[in-house]
Amino acid sequence: MHxxxxxxxxxxxxxxxxxxxxxxxxxxxxxxxxxxxxxAAPETLALVHVVAxxxxxxxxxxxxxxxxxxxxxxxxxxxxxxxVVLALLVGGLLLLVSGFVALSGTANLxxxxxxxxxxxxxxxxxxxxxxxxxxxxxxxxxxxxxxFVALGVTALxxxxxxxxxxxxxxxxxxxxPLLDTLVGEGIGxxxxxxxxxxxxxxxxxxSYRLFPMFLLAPETEKATSRAVWWSGAFALGLVAACLxxxxxxxxxxxxxxxxxxxxxxALVLLYGHDAIGFYRARKRKQAELNxxxxxxxxxxxxxxxxxxxxPPVRAAAGENAAALVxxxxxxxxxxxxxxxxxxxxxxxxxxxSYGPVLGRAPVxxxxxxxxxxxxxxxxxxxxxxxxxxxxxxxxxxxxxxxACVCVQLAATVALVNEFVRARRLSYVPxxxxxxxxxxxxxxxxxxxxxxx
Amino acid sequence: xxxxxxxIAPKEVDVRPILRSGGEPFQLIMEAVNGLAPGQSLKLLAxxxxxxxxRVMASRGFDHEAREIGGGDWExxxxxxxxxxxxxxVSAAAENPEAWPDPSEHLDLTDLDxxxxxxxxxxxxxxxxxxxxxxxxxxxxxxxxxPELEKRGHxxxxxxxxxxxxxxxxxxxxxxxxx
Numbered sequence: 087m088h089x090x091x092x093x094x095x096x097x098x099x100x101x102x103x104x105x106x107x108x109x110x111x112x113x114x115x116x117x118x119x120x121x122x123x124x125x126a127a128p129e130t131l132a133l134v135h136v137v138a139x140x141x142x143x144x145x146x147x148x149x150x151x152x153x154x155x156x157x158x159x160x161x162x163x164x165x166x167x168x169x170v171v172l173a174l175l176v177g178g179l180l181l182l183v184s185g186f187v188a189l190s191g192t193a194n195l196x197x198x199x200x201x202x203x204x205x206x207x208x209x210x211x212x213x214x215x216x217x218x219x220x221x222x223x224x225x226x227x228x229x230x231x232x233x234f235v236a237l238g239v240t241a242l243x244x245x246x247x248x249x250x251x252x253x254x255x256x257x258x259x260x261x262x263p264l265l266d267t268l269v270g271e272g273i274g275x276x277x278x279x280x281x282x283x284x285x286x287x288x289x290x291x292x293s294y295r296l297f298p299m300f301l302l303a304p305e306t307e308k309a310t311s312r313a314v315w316w317s318g319a320f321a322l323g324l325v326a327a328c329l330x331x332x333x334x335x336x337x338x339x340x341x342x343x344x345x346x347x348x349x350x351x352a353l354v355l356l357y358g359h360d361a362i363g364f365y366r367a368r369k370r371k372q373a374e375l376n377x378x379x380x381x382x383x384x385x386x387x388x389x390x391x392x393x394x395x396x397p398p399v400r401a402a403a404g405e406n407a408a409a410l411v412x413x414x415x416x417x418x419x420x421x422x423x424x425x426x427x428x429x430x431x432x433x434x435x436x437x438x439s440y441g442p443v444l445g446r447a448p449v450x451x452x453x454x455x456x457x458x459x460x461x462x463x464x465x466x467x468x469x470x471x472x473x474x475x476x477x478x479x480x481x482x483x484x485x486x487x488x489a490c491v492c493v494q495l496a497a498t499v500a501l502v503n504e505f506v507r508a509r510r511l512s513y514v515p516x517x518x519x520x521x522x523x524x525x526x527x528x529x530x531x532x533x534x535x536x537x538x
Numbered sequence: 539x540x541x542x543x544x545x546i547a548p549k550e551v552d553v554r555p556i557l558r559s560g561g562e563p564f565q566l567i568m569e570a571v572n573g574l575a576p577g578q579s580l581k582l583l584a585x586x587x588x589x590x591x592x593r594v595m596a597s598r599g600f601d602h603e604a605r606e607i608g609g610g611d612w613e614x615x616x617x618x619x620x621x622x623x624x625x626x627x628v629s630a631a632a633e634n635p636e637a638w639p640d641p642s643e644h645l646d647l648t649d650l651d652x653x654x655x656x657x658x659x660x661x662x663x664x665x666x667x668x669x670x671x672x673x674x675x676x677x678x679x680x681x682x683x684x685p686e687l688e689k690r691g692h693x694x695x696x697x698x699x700x701x702x703x704x705x706x707x708x709x710x711x712x713x714x715x716x717x
Contacts, residue, residue: 088627089684156681159627299678302651304703370651436653441686445661452653 090155092438094532095168097509099148100427101530102176104502106140107420111495114488121484125405126273128190132183137415139179139207142285143242145423147171147214149430150235153292154218157232158225164217171217174210178203185257197257204253211246215239230307233315234291241283241322248276264333271332274343277411278325282350285419286387287318290357293380293422297361300377300429301368308363310356317353321346347395354391358384375458379425379465386417386472402480409479416472416494424468424501432456432508438527439511447521454515455508461501468497548579554611557585567591568630571598571616580616587612597634599626629684631712632693638710641673642666648677648704656683659709663692666711676705 110133113119119133155162185200187193218239222232252272255265298305324346328339361384365373390413393399403409432455440449475490509529511519520526525533551570553563563584570580580600582588591614592602600616607613628635643662647655655676660683662672679698687694691712698705 088629090681091685159679159681299652302677305678433653437682441682444657444686445659445664449657 088159090152090159090161092434092441093148093152093155093162093165093168095172096148096152097431097434097527097530098169098532099144099151099172100431100505102172103141103144103148103423104427104505106136106144106179107498108495108502110137110141111491111498114491115495117484117488120408121404121479121482121487125408128186129192132186132190135179135182135186138280138285139175139182142415142419142423143211144172144175145427146285146288147175149292149426150218150288152430152434153295154221154232154235157229157235157292157295158222160221160225162217163220163224167213167217171210171214174206174213178206178208178210181206182253185253189256198259200257201250201253201259204250208246208250211242215243230311230315231291231295234287234294234318237315237319237322238284238288238291241279241287244326245276245280245284248272248279252276267333267335272329274406275325275328275332278346279322281411281414281419283318283322283325287322289419289422290314290318293361296426297364297377297380300370301364301373302370303364303367308360311360314353314356314360317349317356321349321353324349351391351395354388358388374429374453375456375462375465376425376429378462379428380422382465382469383418383421383425386413386421386469390414390418404479404482409476412479413472413476417469417476421469421472424498425465427505428456428461428501431505435509435511435527438533439524440521442525443521443523446523448518449521449524450514450518454518455511455513456504457507457513461504464497464500464504468494468501471497548581548615550581550583552583554583554585564591571595571600579618582614582616583607584612584614585610588614593634597632597636598628626695626697627684629688629692629694631688632695632710635693635695635708635710638671638708639669641671641708643670643672645672645674647674652678652680653682656680656686659683659707660686660690663687663709663711664690666709668711671708671710674707674709676707677703679705680707 113133113136119127119130123129151162151165151168180203181199182203184195185197185203188195188197188199218235222228222236222239225232228236248268251265252269254260255262255269294311295305297303324342328342331337331339331342361381365377365381390410393403393413394407394410400407400410403411433452436450436452436455443449471490471494475487475494478486478490506529507513509527511526527533549570551567553566556563556566567582582591587604587606592604595602595616599619601619602614602616604612604614643666645658645662647658650658655674659672659674659680662674666672679696684694687709693710693712694707696705696707
């Protein structure tokens, strides 16, 4: 069928993602992982995967199940696998994190949990990639946003394959010198594929459709936008080319990675140019909060990329440029994620509740499901806390860092509470809330009752 | 959407076994058409020259080329028409949109913020008598409207104009349904 309908399980993905975001920040506030221990410590790895898989990847997966059909105007192929993917990802992540805890020695757990988690996660991501690939293949030729998603999904598969190999090597389940080299040298590539390729390129691609949609700006495919795609594709290719060099201990990976970093900077600047272009060409006078909050995330992306390319700053950012990675993950990816969730949850809830009665009874507007002024304060608080936490990592103060993360956590919990209020239609004027025939949505599970 | 047309092999559908066993292959053919990639052709194998199908396929923007392949069987190649305007999208149940009556209502919704155009079209479509048609002009493709129209039993046909900045949609009201 042409068009897109509501993705039944997306809200469950979002709910799980929000819980993992709260858990991850709670771990940091409690002093678990870096900077209390090193970035390579099992505790830090547990924390990083709670955030990268539990929060960011579940968020992205849920969003793609809803928005890939919007990008290509066609229904999802294999959408029935959505709950299976969710169960595999959540189950695999819990196993993986237990494996890291076992590795850290804080609890007496079998080390075999680590590779088991890796394999379950790989199967979940492979199934997700299969659903998205089948959907995209059926819709060729693809528009630019969908081509970004294809690139991101390719990077996801690379990330998951590398991660599974690490879990086999780290746990000692498979012993091979090649695997040892991979574990020693390949973590940076795993992170580049995951945070850069999968999460960032996909987010950028979807935003090429969502920004003009929310701003009512003309949606034309520009040469600069295509250049962003090609920069991303080349950068990913360079990162992939590093893999054999590192494994065979051949020199040259540094040069390739520097080139990839420069391409990334070009990509970010071009993307910024396009985003500002959409903003200037908008027909909606006042951009809604989700866009304003997303622009802040975009500014942070540009800042983090620029700072990463300055050697003295990178050196001051701590082990493995931890402070800049923090800024990238919580300022850019999480900031963008929370901003877009703010709109997406309200819109999906509106369509689910009032879709059946649209045109038959007066219904509230989408804006009536949210209270932007309140959320504006929360977004300001969130970004301020992220900035302060980043500075405290630069300053090397673990105590101050934990205090900042506490504020960040509080802002996040309050924002999640705003999403819950949107789901519950709490802000909708009572007179409009429940016209006859409207559906009262469940908080995060799909409604199974068939519509007449 | 880029205008690069990739050369995709035609999808082949052989309905001869169904016809020989006395079955009705129309549903199968329409499913195959719905599953075509943009620009992809459909190759149909049948036991007779499927004249009535040509009209249905023409309404969906396909040219046809039929030839006898021996044994009384026919092979028909349906090729999507290349047009300046965007590809015409049609709801699953829409038959012969060119035979629809002239629209009894015209809506210009280009100045409205989404999802207001969707609300207006649904409201107007529900107010039409069965068989009546409305025309609406929008600035973007109303992706979430299509399934909702079909759930309510309405048919639609729509496409972008040649500039790609205006989306035109015709909606024909179906039988009224219970809310």
